[in-house]
Amino acid sequence: MPRKFQTPEAFGTAPHSYHLLPFRFCRLNQEQEILVNEAGEYLIAASGTVRSIVRREIETGSDLFRSLRARHFLYDDQSSPLLDALATKYRTKRGFLEGFTRLHIFVITLRCEHSCVYCQVSRQTPDRHRYDMTRETADRALDLMFCSPARGLTLEFQGGEPLLNFDLIKYTVPRAKERAEKAGKHLNIVITTNLALATDEILRFCRDEEIDLSTSLDGPAFIHNANRPRPSANSHELTVKGIERARDIVGHDHVSALMTTTRLSLSHPKEIIDEYVRLGFGSIFLRPISPYGFAVRTLSRIGYDVPAFLEFYKTGLDYIIRLNRQGTDLSEAYAKILLTKILTPFPTPFVDLQSPAGAGISVVVYNYEGDVYASDESRMLAEMGEKTFRLGNVSDDYQTIFGGDRIRSLVESSIVESTPGCTDCAFQTYCGGDPVFHYATQGDLMGHRPTSAFCRRNMEIIRHLFSLLACEDAELYRVFFAWIRERRVRDVYLEPGL
């Protein structure tokens, strides 16, 4: 007697019988809403979907029901909720927490020959003793850095202009490498420099020691030089020459650039982007300034409000996407980070948009005089007299600095899962906390979301990305995944399987 095959109904579920899993939602536009689960999986659905879900009006046999169940928005009695699988996805997304502090910034001097409009910390002085980090401080900072449990560490030299204290770099690099070797840790080294002082000897050192260079390029000469004054007003020329020489000696892929948006930049997104394309960069970061702590007069010259930045950002992003469609490969770094969060099951290593905030637990700053700060912005605030985010001094032990009350309060106040205004935000899993920003702008570590520029900017950028994704344009997805995977658009699809 052969076994009989059973009908689909034998494996179905009773009508309207299902249970909810945690998810958040918001309206995308008049016709659509966005649902996002704990692991960042999303569904763009017709308006009213959430209401129907909650009222148990979704047909269990429908495609929508199947999609909701597949994406862990709900479960039924036919199947296990597969919470282990959801937990794995959640854990994967939070992978950035693994290993604790990865990025260790050494501010080895405050001296600089530039006097950039958005920089609050640099000093124009020949006084080496006062503003340079000593070897003893660097040694002690290395001690602390190698206490971190992270398997991969990044050592970043910053300033001022760190090349003005190049001797300390030459002193620190071999010591850091020796300790990494001994501890079995992977070590990246980066120098953030304006490249104006990068001699061939320095560049050869970087090549031999496999050091990456991160420089500043704000756009074409008229913007760059206005933002970044120096004697002879030739910053742009020196930067471009520096980039070329650095690529020749250190290697093309070892030189990257960051731009900062000032009021002057706002009306020139295309010119700025074209400059990055002209100079052969594969990525541009349309980055706002953090204009807190400036004198009113300075702010009125370089600052802008959130809507002005958003318009600049969207125009720029739109132009970059168009370039990619036409065959020019260029990614926008902030969109790339957010799209990785939205479109992939993987975490991002970007320390400035995570929950809890990266300050202290992902990034730490050893200042020139030996004080330890929770982030780059923290030490900038300190230069203005606000030392709230000083975690300690290199003379303190690791536990005091990285296990102390300061770092604990930073973590507690930046968990968006429990921050007022964030707990029920649809974009929570893609966003993060910024206690330093909120303390500086609102006088409170947690801050007030309805008036937060940080919140407004991120909400709108994420919403904008979703409205692009909602178009289901296959070519756009190719562009986005080319950014995420750091490939050329034309290579991203037609890769043979095996």
Added chain:
Amino acid sequence: MIELSTHGRGFNFAKPIVARIWREADGNPTDRGECVLLTDRVPNAWGVGYRAVLTTRTVEAYEVPRTLPCIHSVRQLSHLNSGDLVVMRPRSGHIRTLFRPDSNYNALLATERCNSFCLMCSQPPIDRDDSELVDINLEAIRLMVPTPSSLVITGGEPTLLGDDLFRILRELRDRLPSTDVHMLTNGRRFAWPDFTDAFNESRPPRLTLGIPVYADNASEHDYIVQARGAFDQTIQGLHRLARYGQPVEIRVVLHALTVPRLTHLAEYIYRNLSFASHVAFMGLEVTGFAKPNLNKLWVDPYDYRNEIAAAVEHLAVRGMKVSIYNHQLCLLDRTLWAFARKSISDWKNVYLECCDSCQVRSECGGFFETGLSRVSSRVKPL
């Protein structure tokens, strides 16, 4: 199409014998004790020392030494070459090829039992005690010369063997460590931690598991495999395997029940099974259970060309390795040709008459000989 079985009449043995074919014309083998001699003569004292003998002659038992297992009156022997491994069965006189040194499609049949009952199963399960296959497979592994570059373990459902499967895996691990082993399993038993722990202790170094996922949800998957709870077990099993770093390939058979949500399934795989080393979209083999269920399953591959293109693109742009198996190039968009593999085992791989004039025949995977009763109406030479 290559023959893999023949038969005659056997005597002088009571249990299945696994041995390596040796044709008499090839002279004297150095390892007689592992060989079965193929001859046209009446086996006599000169045959003693061979593990067994196969002859085309019809002989009487008294003509052959008692210690020499024999199958005689074998009508068809031409497909057997020196070096092939066969299993000879005493009562039926059946001679089945287990291994051909020149082929890339060698497979060990672990068992014919299964805990699923898939609507499109190409090798319907047989519920009987076939535990004798364990010793046959173990002996086959010991006799494989030269070391094969690849080997498939198939079923039925191999994991039903439990400890016996681990014996087979350990034999592969110890004797054929450089062989790429691909085991086809529904993955359900890996949901049990003890089982997966034991598996992990035994697995050979170059093992991949091919595990089917047919839907992004339990009710559709469970219906297709005709087993309640199968989806949950398979997904849990896959996650448990991932914890051990065991490479897995996800296999999706395309038919009327899987095509409608194919892109959703691709997204499910990317989000939940991103650790998979490979995803294979496979054409339906119209044989076995697929025949009686064909009205539920059949979609002309031409009619799902957009769905397969979208699903392949979905995974490929996300960086997952994707292949298309068992599809003819004339039915696939040209952008998909880079993903299409010649995946049909050589012994059942055929082409249609109209394929003779096709310019890309040599790159095309062709058809299952077993599945010719229903092919796309859109097949045409290119």
